[in-house]
Amino acid sequence: MISVVIIGYGNVAHHLTSAFLKAKNIVVKQVYNRSLNKLNNLKIKILKTNKLSELVDADVYIIAISDDVISDISTKLVAKKALIVHTSGSVDIKSLHNKQRGVFYPLQSFSKEKEVDFNEIPFCLEAENENNYLLLQQLATSIGKKTYRINSEQRKYLHVAAVFVNNFTNHLYTIGNDICSTNNIPFEILHPLIKETSAKINYLLPKDAQTGPAKRSDQKTIENHLQLLNKQQKEIYSLLTKSIKKTYE
Amino acid sequence: MISVVIIGYGNVAHHLTSAFLKAKNIVVKQVYNRSLNKLNNLKIKILKTNKLSELVDADVYIIAISDDVISDISTKLVAKKALIVHTSGSVDIKSLHNKQRGVFYPLQSFSKEKEVDFNEIPFCLEAENENNYLLLQQLATSIGKKTYRINSEQRKYLHVAAVFVNNFTNHLYTIGNDICSTNNIPFEILHPLIKETSAKINYLLPKDAQTGPAKRSDQKTIENHLQLLNKQQKEIYSLLTKSIKKTYE
Numbered sequence: 295m296i297s298v299v300i301i302g303y304g305n306v307a308h309h310l311t312s313a314f315l316k317a318k319n320i321v322v323k324q325v326y327n328r329s330l331n332k333l334n335n336l337k338i339k340i341l342k343t344n345k346l347s348e349l350v351d352a353d354v355y356i357i358a359i360s361d362d363v364i365s366d367i368s369t370k371l372v373a374k375k376a377l378i379v380h381t382s383g384s385v386d387i388k389s390l391h392n393k394q395r396g397v398f399y400p401l402q403s404f405s406k407e408k409e410v411d412f413n414e415i416p417f418c419l420e421a422e423n424e425n426n427y428l429l430l431q432q433l434a435t436s437i438g439k440k441t442y443r444i445n446s447e448q449r450k451y452l453h454v455a456a457v458f459v460n461n462f463t464n465h466l467y468t469i470g471n472d473i474c475s476t477n478n479i480p481f482e483i484l485h486p487l488i489k490e491t492s493a494k495i496n497y498l499l500p501k502d503a504q505t506g507p508a509k510r511s512d513q514k515t516i517e518n519h520l521q522l523l524n525k526q527q528k529e530i531y532s533l534l535t536k537s538i539k540k541t542y543e
Numbered sequence: 544m545i546s547v548v549i550i551g552y553g554n555v556a557h558h559l560t561s562a563f564l565k566a567k568n569i570v571v572k573q574v575y576n577r578s579l580n581k582l583n584n585l586k587i588k589i590l591k592t593n594k595l596s597e598l599v600d601a602d603v604y605i606i607a608i609s610d611d612v613i614s615d616i617s618t619k620l621v622a623k624k625a626l627i628v629h630t631s632g633s634v635d636i637k638s639l640h641n642k643q644r645g646v647f648y649p650l651q652s653f654s655k656e657k658e659v660d661f662n663e664i665p666f667c668l669e670a671e672n673e674n675n676y677l678l679l680q681q682l683a684t685s686i687g688k689k690t691y692r693i694n695s696e697q698r699k700y701l702h703v704a705a706v707f708v709n710n711f712t713n714h715l716y717t718i719g720n721d722i723c724s725t726n727n728i729p730f731e732i733l734h735p736l737i738k739e740t741s742a743k744i745n746y747l748l749p750k751d752a753q754t755g756p757a758k759r760s761d762q763k764t765i766e767n768h769l770q771l772l773n774k775q776q777k778e779i780y781s782l783l784t785k786s787i788k789k790t791y792e
Binding site: 361362384401402403414415416418442444447448450451452453454455456457458459460461462463464465466467468469470471473474476477478479480481482483484485486487488489490491492493494495496499500501503504505506507508509514515518519522523526527529530531533534537538540541 | 652693704709712727735742743744745757758775780783786790
């Protein structure tokens with residue numbers, strides 16, 4: 295049995311707590327949050343506190359709060375002998391001021407409303423000794439399936455790669471949607487194409503899946519497209535076209 | 544029963560022909576291709592030709608060839624009284640020099656190897672009178688489900704929107720993959736995130752689904768990310784970050 299205390303109660307903490315509560319070999323002993331209001335809305339029977347001095351003992355403390363306060367909160371936990379981990383994609387393990395420290399980063403975009411299937415989510419784990427790593431692995435596999443050993447340096451790169459494939463991709467969807475609605479075209483016409491484009495990564499390297507006028511260096515189509523776009527869209531179209539051409543030259 | 548002749552034998556023509564051959568109310572009378580070699584490899588029993596003068600009569604001629612030769616080939620069919628359509632996303636209906644003309648554009652990215660489920664593919668249809676439009680709709684629903692009335696002006700915009708959500712998105716995947724492989728990170732860690740990002744469009748407008756440092760104007764994370772990127776990646780990161788910020792300011 296692994297006992298955990300959850301620090302913070304944002305989206306990641308919420309979904310982790312829900313999953314841990316259902317796991318056989320995990321006991322969630324307490325949830326801490328700066329404001330009790332947020333915790334009092336929880337319907338789960340669990341010890342709640344807004345005072346760090348009231349934290350009970352546990353095997354693992356999971357800090358799931360904003361990046362910029364992780365380091366700060368970790369200093370309040372230096373007396374604890376347990377393993378202290380954070381769940382962030384972009385904070386170095388060294389930002390934790392604890393003897394036993396680690397990272398427990400579930401790589402997914404969480405929203406409060408939508409239920410999460412942790413079996414589909416990769417856990418990127420880091421620890422400074424093998425026992426702690428195995429403990430994190432046990433924690434992850436109690437609610438999920440896939441674990442990866444990713445150090446802080448790699449995690450930084452993973453996080454920026456995630457910005458490209460998630461945040462920036464979503465912004466391209468926004469532009470696609472804008473172009474459609476300006477021209478009274480239902481955006482749903484593009485849904486199957488979006489689905490297919492993302493599904494292709496399962497059997498093709500994205501580099502090998504590339505199609506379109508930039509890949510073909512079809513200058514005539516490129517010129518025609520540019521004429522249809524506003525200034526901002528044009529800039530993005532030109533830069534990505536240049537980058538695609540360069541990739542295949 | 545609708546009789547069709549297919550002009551050209553690239554990916555789109557190939558998949559359309561396969562689907563029409565299985566449809567109850569369609570008869571594919573002939574396939575034309577410039578080179579007979581390509582056609583002789585086909586195992587289907589069907590009339591094949593490489594001479595436009597040998598084309599048999601049919602209700603609809605479907606020109607599924609490269610954009611830049613559509614207009615040219617249509618002039619060779621001016622004697623036909625049937626409906627002549629092309630399948631291109633970016634060619635105006637007026638490029639067809641025929642009395643009865645239309646557009647039959649299945650919006651998807653086709654590859655030869657992968658089987659196509661036309662039930663999932665939107666057909667963007669255009670014709671200059673209601674009878675011809677209904678004929679195209681019948682043709683589309685004989686192999687698929689979703690049809691949309693999209694005129695040539697709208698289709699131009701739809702096509703450039705498709706470049707954003709398909710070609711450019713795929714290029715962002717390539718960049719994500721590059722960043723991962725340079726740092727010995729398995730790209731598969733990002734697969735669930737890519738899947739989730741694309742699935743979100745089914746229940747959220749992309750504008751409302753946006754997350755990440757640009758959306759939050761988290762300048763510290765943005766600066767950290769920029770330091771990890773090469774020149775080309777940095778340019779793309781900066782421009783898309785600027786565009787996201789502008790969208791939400």
